[in-house]
Amino acid sequence: MAVQASPQTLAPFLIEPRFVPRVWGFDDLRPWFDWSRFEKGREAGDPLGEVWLTGDDCHIATGPYSGKILADVIAQEPRAILGPVAPRVESPLLIKVIFAREKLSVQVHPDDKLAQKYGDPRGKTECWYALDSQPDAQVAAGLKPGVTMDQVRAGIQNGTLEDSLNVLPVERGDMIFVDAGTVHAIWPGSILLETQQNCALTYRMYDYGRPRELHIEKSLEATRLTTRAGKVLPVSRPDRTILVDVEYFRVERLPVRSQRSSASLAASDEPGPGLSYLFAAAGSARLTGEGFEPIEIPARGLVCVPAVGSAFVLEDLGGLDLVRMSPRWPAAI
Known part of the structure; x- marks a missing residue:
């Protein structure tokens, strides 16, 4: 429910x-x-x-x-x-x-x-x-x-x-x-x-x-x-590399060429807006958007992106290696 x-x-x-x-x-x-x-x-x-x-x-x-x-x-x-x-x-x-x-x-x-x-x-x-x-x-x-x-x-x-x-x-x-x-x-x-x-x-x-x-x-x-x-062998797509996609979670690497909008983070085959986490495996980044103060993401920092969230732009501040994790919702857990 x-x-x-x-x-x-x-x-x-x-x-x-x-x-x-x-x-x-x-x-x-x-x-x-x-x-x-x-x-x-x-x-x-x-x-x-x-x-x-x-x-x-x-x-x-x-x-x-x-x-x-x-x-x-x-x-x-x-x-x-x-x-x-x-x-x-x-x-x-x-x-x-x-x-x-x-x-x-x-x-x-x-x-x-x-x-x-x-x-x-x-x-x-x-x-x-x-x-x-x-x-x-x-x-x-x-x-x-x-x-x-x-x-x-x-x-x-x-x-x-x-x-x-x-x-x-x-x-x-x-x-x-x-x-x-x-x-x-x-x-x-x-x-x-x-x-x-x-x-x-x-x-x-x-x-x-x-x-x-x-x-x-x-x-x-x-x-x-x-x-x-x-x-697990990675699956390359034009806008991301899928590292694993199973019944409980999906983990991806997302290239950020200077900057990337929040609307581009979800894959086209995802069922709809949902929770995700962005992890800076290396490098650093900045999130900016209307209605909130800029967020500085240090190396190894993690940001929660709510399912019903504000639009933002993610900017690579140098050397960013971005990993995105999102949950799956099995029918019975």
Whole structure:
């Protein structure tokens, strides 16, 4: 059922990043991010592993809702931000940047059906876009052909689960899709822009001896021996490159030759006006339009473009590499 709210037009707004401690992270994320510019999100001494760009608790940095958190603004203006066809009043996507100094756990995410079985609203399908990589960067996405559930269970118990994983080299610009039910792992060597369903469910299968909780039985229940996970080839169009387009999200790179109008951002095959996010993977940009102050987008800055939004012009201030993420609305989530 579509959400009901005032169809007020909202200007785009910049979202402050939230810095999330992780045991496998770094002490310093510069030059990618300078956490010291922000007061929220880190205790002194904690390593940083993730930078959340659209988390529910991320603060709005510009416009009339400056200082409020994203979840509250969406709850106040659901139709304007999400669009009239959104099935729920909450943020559909969690977008983050992952910095792995050590190996993450070998893990799996449940699909919507399994998540709902245990009282959660949805599962987690995600994708990783490599913003940068070292020559030996790797991730694991799925199980090798022929691996059985008995082998997976044995691998968890005896510490050889990595031997069953499908390992992929990662180069800058790669897009890797990881659908729910895929056994996967992120290893050091790459910086990944992750777009996912807005869900925090992770079932850890193996964690290299760290003293963190494992979820072995649930992870085995969630695991699919065969999934769609793997590298996705880009699809080039005259006005954009589609990096991935699946049931929950679409991720694209948009060329900006000096400047680009807001009307040109949506693709011709999109069903209608909807929420999108613009991320400056490199370089910087400026948004200008009637009725709102100009918005400066720094490198690695992210702007929310509401579904019922003000018209604007996006200007490349130098070296801009623009990534656009937009949600899809499956019939049942």
